[in-house]
Amino acid sequence: MSTNSEVANIKPPAIDVGVLGWVRSHLFNGTLNSIATIFLLLVGVKFIPQFIQWAFIDSVWFTSGQECHEAKGACWSVVTQNIRFNVFGYYPYEHQWRPLVAMIILISMLVYSRDWKKWNRRLGYLWLFALFIMGLLMKGGLFGLVSVESTKWSGLPLTLLLSFFGILASYPLGVALALGRQSTMPVIKAFSVVYIELIRGVPLITMLFMSSVMFPLFLPEGVTIDKVLRAQVAIIIFTAAYVAEVVRGGLQAMEKGQAEAAESLGLNYFQKMRLVILPQALKIVIPPTVGILISAFKDTSLVVIIALYDILNTTKSILNVPEWTGFSTEAYIFVALIYFFFCFSMSRYSRHVEAELEYTTENK
C-alpha cells in the first residue's frame, strides 16, 4: 500500500505537462519539426512587426487622398472616405438607407431560418413577405418611396441579390433537371444530361458574355431586358446545372426501399417525389448546397467583366479616381474581408449542419 501511494505521489517530469509539455509535443517533436518551428518563428519575428507598423502604427484612417500619399503606412482612408459609394454604388445617395434595410432583413431572415428543423409553412409565408418588402425597398414606386431603376442597383446589395436569387431560382430548375437525369424516359434524360454537362463544361464568363451580347439577339424586336436581369438569368442557368448534380447525389443516396414503399402505398410519381423522396434527399444535401451558395456568392464578382457595378467593381472605380490611385492593397483587403466574412460564416454553417446530420443518422 505504502509503495503504491508513493508511486501515485511522483509527479510527471515538468517538461511533459503544462505549457512546456505542450510546446515540446506540438512544436519540438523531432529534429525536423524543431528546425521548421524555429524557421517559421524567425520569419514571423521579421515580418509581423513590419506588417503591424504598416497597417496600424504608420497608417492614416480619416484623411484626404492628398495626405495619404504623404503617409508612410497604410491608407485606410481610401475605405473610410468612400465607404458609402463602395457599399451602395450608384444607388441615389439620400435613399441609401433602403438597400441597407433590405440587406439587414435578408441577413436576419437567413440567420433566423438557419435551423432546418424550424422550416415550416409559416416560415415560408414569412419569407414571401420579407422578399416583397425587400423588393419594395429596392425598387420603390409605392407608398411614397421614390422609384429607383435597377440599373442604379450596385455594390454589396447587388452582390447579395445576384447570389441569393441565383440560388433561390435555380433550385427548382436544378431539382427538375436532377429528376430528369434519373428518369427512365430517354428523351427527357438526354435533354437533362446535355444541359447539365454542357453548362458544367464551360466557364461562367461565357454565360455572362452570352447574357450581354447574345440575349439581345434572341429577343424579338422592341423587347429589351435590362442588364442586371440578364446577368441574373445567366447566373441562374449556370447555377442550376451545379444544383442538379448535388441533388442527384442526394437522390442516389436514397434507399430503393423508400421508393418501393411509396409506390406500394399507391402514390403516383409526383406524390412519391414530393412526399417521400425529395424531403429526405434534399435534407442530406444541405451542406453541399451551401457550398454552391458560397461559390455562387464568389462568382457574382465576375459581373465586373460585363460592366455591372457589384462591390468589386465599385472598389475598382474608386481606385480609378486620381486622388485614390495607388491604394489598391488597402481597398482590396477591405473587400476581401467582406467576402471572407460571408463565405466563412456560410462554410461554418454547412459544417455545423453536416455534423448535426451525422449525429442524427448515427442515433437512429
Place this chain on the structure above:
Amino acid sequence: MVTTNENPAAKTRFWNDEKTRGIIYQVVTAALVAFIGYYLISNVQDNMAKQSIASGFGFLEKEAAFEIGEKSIEYSAADSYGRALVVGVINTLKVSLIGILLTTILGTIIGVCTLSSNWLISKLGTIYVEVFQNIPVLLQLFFFYALFYEAFPGPRQALNPISGVFISNRGIDFAIPAQHLAWSYMVNAFLAASVITFFMVRWARKRQERTGQQFPSFWLGLGLLAGLPLLTWVVCGAPTELDIPALKGFNFQGGKNISPEFSALLFGLVLYTASFIAQIVRAGIQSISHGQTEAAMSIGLKTKHVLSLVIFPQALRVIIPPLTSQLLNLTKNSSLAVAIGYPDFVQVAGTTINQTGQAVEGVALMMVVYLTLSLLTSVFMNWYNKKIAIIER
C-alpha cells in the same frame, strides 16, 4: 368464366397507361424544346438581318486588325481572326498547363502540412486554406495585378534578387542561355532518356512481379534523365554564355520576360486552386484507416515504403475524382484573364465579337473550345483513375 375475364390492360384508358403517357410526355418536351429553339433562332436571324450582321464562320478568314501582346506563334495585326483565336487558345493552354502542374504540387504540400504533427505548420496550413478558399479568385487576380504595378518599381530601379533576374512593373525578366546548338541536342538527349527510363521502369516492374527481385530503377532513371543531357552538354563543348536582360530605353531587352498579366493570372489561379486541392489531399489521406499503416509496419516495411506502397496508392483513389474537377475549374477560371488583360482565348474571342458583331458564332466558339478542353481532361483523368482503381475479382 373465360369470356367475362377480359384482359385488364384493355380496361385502362390509354392516357392512364404508363408507357403511353411516357411517350406523350417525351413528345411534348421535345416539341417544346424544338419550338423554343426555332423561335430563338428565327429571332436571331431577324435581328442579324436588320443590323446587317453577317452569319456563318466566314469571318475567320478576314483580317483581324488588332495586336496581341503575348504570343507563342507568329502573329501580326494583318493575320486572320482564325489565327488570332489560335494564339488565344495557345495562351489559355499555356497558363492552364503550367497552373495545373504548380497547383497540384502546392496543394499537395499544403494538404500534407495541415496534417503535420507540428502545431505551427498545421495551423498555418489551415489558415491558408480558409483564407484563399473564401476570397473570390477574381479579387485575388486584381490584387496580384495591382501589386505588380504598385509595389514593384519601374524597369530602371528593378529589383535584382539574384543576379540575372530583374523584377519590375514590366514583369519578371531573367537570363536564359544564349543561342547555341548544344541546347537543342540536350532536349533531344532528355527525350531519349525519358523513353529509355519508361521502358526500363516497365521491365523492372514486370521482373519484380515475376521473380520478386527489385531493381534500382528510380535512381538509375534519375541518373539517366540528368546524366544524358549533361553528357551531351560536355560533348558539345560546355557552352556557358548567357543572354542577360539589359536596360535599353524604357524596358529590358534580351533574356526572357514573363509579363505582369501572366504572372498575376498564374499566381492567383495557383494559390486559389491549391487551397481546394489541399483539402482534397487531406481528406484523401485521412480516409485511409490507421490499421493500414499498422499492418504495413507489422510486415516489416520501412516508413517510406509504408507511404509509397500502402497509404498513397489507396489515398490516390479517393483524391483523383475531386482533383479532376478542381483542375478543370482552374482551366475554366483561366478565362478570368480577360479582366486583367492577358490575351487568353476569351479575350481574343471577345475582341472578335466586338469587331464583327457575330456574337452567336463567337460564344459558340468559346463553348466548343472549353467543352473540348474539359472533355480531354476528364478523358485523361478517367483513364488514370481506371488504371489505379482497385482490381476486383
